[in-house]
Amino acid sequence: MRELTDIIMYHIQKQGFVIVSTLDSEGGINVSCKGIVGIDREGRIYLIDLYRGRTFKNLKSNPTVSVTSIDAHEFTGYTLKGKAEIIERDKIEGHIIKKWEEKVIQRISDRVIKNVQSDTKSFHHPEAKFPQPQYMIVIDVEEITDLTPTHLKKDKV
Template identity: 45%
Template structure:
C-alpha cells in the first residue's frame, strides 16, 4: 500500500461518490459509482456496494480496480489504483459499520438542508431507503495518479 497525503484524504472524503473501475471476464472496463465509507493514510479504503452486481462479480474474478474522482470547479482529481477484496458484513469491524451509518446520516442531513434552502436536489431522500450493507469492498491502494493539469498545480 502507498501513503496517502492529507490533501488526497481530504479530497476523497469530501466527494459525494467516486467512479470505481473493474474488469469483466472479457477484459472490458466496467465503471460504477460507489461511496467511500472510510479512507486511511496507509492507503486502505472501504467502498459501499449494495447490489452484488457487476462490480461484485468482477472483483470476485479479478481484484484489480481503480477509484477516480474529480472536482470540476478546481480542475483537480485523483485516480487510485490497487487491489480489492469483498469483506462480508460479519467480518467488518464495528467502526466501519458505524462509518456507514454516519455517512448516510450526513448525506440525508445535507439533502434536507439543500431542500429547505430551495437548492437543486432530489425531492425524496433515497439514502434513507438504502439497505444495510451485506459486505463492503476493501481496497488497498498501490498507485496514486494526480489528474490535475500540470499548469494548474500550485507548486509547479
C-alpha cells in the same frame, strides 16, 4: 502499498462517493459508484457496496481495481489503482456500518437543509431508500494519478 498524502486523503474524504472501475473475465470494463467509509495514510481505501452486482463478480475473479474521485468545483481529482479484497457483510465491524449509516443520514440532512435554504420543495431523498450494505471493498493502493490539469497545479502551490 502507496502512502497517501494529506491532500489526497482530504480530497477523497470530502467526496460522498467514488467511481470504481473493475474488469470482467473478458477484459470488459465495469464502472459504478461506491460509498466511502474510510481511507488511511498507509494506502487503504474502504468502500461500501450496496449490491452484489458486476463489481462484486468482477472482483471475485480479478482484484485489479481503480478508484476515481473528482471535485468538479475545484477541478481536481485523483485515480488510485490497486488490488481489492472483499469483506463479507457478517465480517464488517459494527463501527464501520455505523459510520456508513451516519454518512447516509448526513447526506439526507444536507439535502434537506439545502432545499430549505433555496426554498425548494423536494421530497426526493434517494439515500433514504438505500439497501443495507452487502459487503465492503478494501483497496490497497499501488499507483496514484493526479487528474488536476497541469496549469492549475501551479496555481495551488
